[in-house]
Amino acid sequence: MNRKAYAYLRFLMIALCAILLLPLAADAAPKKKGGGKGGKNNKPPQEQPAAGQPDAPPAAPAPPPAQVGTVDRKLWEYQTSSARSTIQSVADQANSNGFVAVAMGRVLEQEKKYGEAETQLRRATELAPSDPAAQVWLGEVLLRQRNSGAADSAFRKAADLASASGSDYYTGVAKMRLGQYDEAIGALERARNSDGGNALIPYQLGLTRLFQGQYQPALDQLNRALEMDSGLAYGYYYRGLAAEKLNRNDLLVNDMDRFLELAPNAPEADRAKAILRAVKK
Numbered sequence: 001m002n003r004k005a006y007a008y009l010r011f012l013m014i015a016l017c018a019i020l021l022l023p024l025a026a027d028a029a030p031k032k033k034g035g036g037k038g039g040k041n042n043k044p045p046q047e048q049p050a051a052g053q054p055d056a057p058p059a060a061p062a063p064p065p066a067q068v069g070t071v072d073r074k075l076w077e078y079q080t081s082s083a084r085s086t087i088q089s090v091a092d093q094a095n096s097n098g099f100v101a102v103a104m105g106r107v108l109e110q111e112k113k114y115g116e117a118e119t120q121l122r123r124a125t126e127l128a129p130s131d132p133a134a135q136v137w138l139g140e141v142l143l144r145q146r147n148s149g150a151a152d153s154a155f156r157k158a159a160d161l162a163s164a165s166g167s168d169y170y171t172g173v174a175k176m177r178l179g180q181y182d183e184a185i186g187a188l189e190r191a192r193n194s195d196g197g198n199a200l201i202p203y204q205l206g207l208t209r210l211f212q213g214q215y216q217p218a219l220d221q222l223n224r225a226l227e228m229d230s231g232l233a234y235g236y237y238y239r240g241l242a243a244e245k246l247n248r249n250d251l252l253v254n255d256m257d258r259f260l261e262l263a264p265n266a267p268e269a270d271r272a273k274a275i276l277r278a279v280k281k
Helices: 003-028 066-076 080-088 098-110 114-127 132-144 148-165 168-177 181-194 200-212 215-228 233-245 249-262 269-280
Strands: none
Touching: 066 080, 066 098, 080 098, 098 114, 098 132, 114 132, 132 148, 132 168, 148 168, 168 181, 168 200, 181 200, 200 215, 200 233, 215 233, 233 249, 233 269, 249 269
């Protein structure tokens, strides 16, 4: 072999060795910052949920403290001062517990502090976004402020939430406030089938019938509600209105007197007094 051929063969052998050693050299190269054993980002990648896999369900809301049920009862009886004293003992939870926030908002509404009540109930809708009660009571406060457009929006949200959660009672209440009376009646009748001992159901049925202009059925339902719970202050007011339409002045006078006895500071108290004056002339 001549010297030129030998040199060429040697060059080929060196090139071949270099090619074969390249992968080993790459493995031996220092890692980039963050990728080595001591790097800042030396953490295994977090496992991502598979496509279409549902997210973990949200944490269940905190349960209502016992005081909330007591406040609810006192408010229906229009014992506003007593309700205020009761809710005050858990007032520190109003920023973290949706049930307390609703109860506090309702107390403020009966105290005629409508702006504060609205603020509190809007907080309740944030703390308990799936609770139709918060939207219903927000709607009631907005009605007190004569903001019917915003009230309807709250009642529509309440109806959607109640339907999604299977709450026939709140579906009925929201539909009634939206003027969807037949749907309200259907929902409230379903609620009665599952909770026949709840006086608020015939009470709401009575209101719905009254708003429909069906005064005798309204009177019948409110009779039933007051037989079940004689402390429902507005039961007397609305039964009195039904009695007025039916020319039942004896019942009208009795019910308006009873309403004023239970709820002398209610927003409807002036109207009740005017009705009594007109009847007693």
